Amino acid sequence: MGSDTWRFFKTKVNDYCVDENFRNILIVLTDGYIYHKDTKMKEAKLTSYLTPQVIRSFKLNTKDWENDIAEKQFGFIPANNDLSNLEILVLGINPDTKNPYEEEVIKKYWSDWFDAMKVNRYVIKSAALPSNMDKIIKDFILN
Numbered sequence: 001m002g003s004d005t006w007r008f009f010k011t012k013v014n015d016y017c018v019d020e021n022f023r024n025i026l027i028v029l030t031d032g033y034i035y036h037k038d039t040k041m042k043e044a045k046l047t048s049y050l051t052p053q054v055i056r057s058f059k060l061n062t063k064d065w066e067n068d069i070a071e072k073q074f075g076f077i078p079a080n081n082d083l084s085n086l087e088i089l090v091l092g093i094n095p096d097t098k099n100p101y102e103e104e105v106i107k108k109y110w111s112d113w114f115d116a117m118k119v120n121r122y123v124i125k126s127a128a129l130p131s132n133m134d135k136i137i138k139d140f141i142l143n
Contacts, residue, residue: 002034002035002036002037003030003034003036004036004038004039005028005030005034005036006034006036006039006048006049006076006077006079007036007039007048007079009079009080009083009117010079010080013026013080013083013086014080014083017086018083018085018086020085023087024085024086024087025086025087025088025089025140025141026086026087026088026089027088027089027091027137027140028088028089028090028091029091029092030090030091030092030093031092031093031094031127032050032090032092032093032094032095032103032106032107032110033050033051033052033106034048034049034050034076035049035050035051036049041077043077044073045058045072045073045074045075046073046074046075046076046077047075047076047077048076048077048079050076050106050109052096052098052099052102055096055099055102055105055106056099058072058074060074060099060101060105061099061100061101061102062101063101065101065104065105066104066108069105069108069109069112074109075109075112075113075116076109076110076112076113076116078113078116078117079113079117080117081117081118082117082118083114083117083118083119083120084118084119084120085120086119086120087119087120087121087122087140088114088119088121088122088123089122089123089125089136089137089140090110090122090123090124090125091125091127091128091133091136091137092125092126092127092128093106093107093124093125093126093127094126094127095126103126107124110122110124111124123140
């Protein structure tokens, strides 16, 4: 079924994660893919989901993946207009190892999405040992 990450950013992030006059930090634990059976939208080349199958179907598995994303305007549909009062730390990106570019593609999708939604500050990190997460989280919060 999946976790409805896209819809969370569309309908809940402002209510749950953003308070005026505060520093607002959201930590997202994810493998980097976004999919939910009830939130499959496509507008031109933008989608509300990303799976290994989508990455393969868009042929983002060659050294030219970044040019392809730019030229064909692949990415996520922005789910929000203004998250400028939110900082986001994304932890756990865990790409399919069949595509050597998959991790970079996933990070590009998330970065472009956050930029389109005007996220104040964000950091996207790959999967790591839980013992290493403490330092990553503390560094994000303290900087």
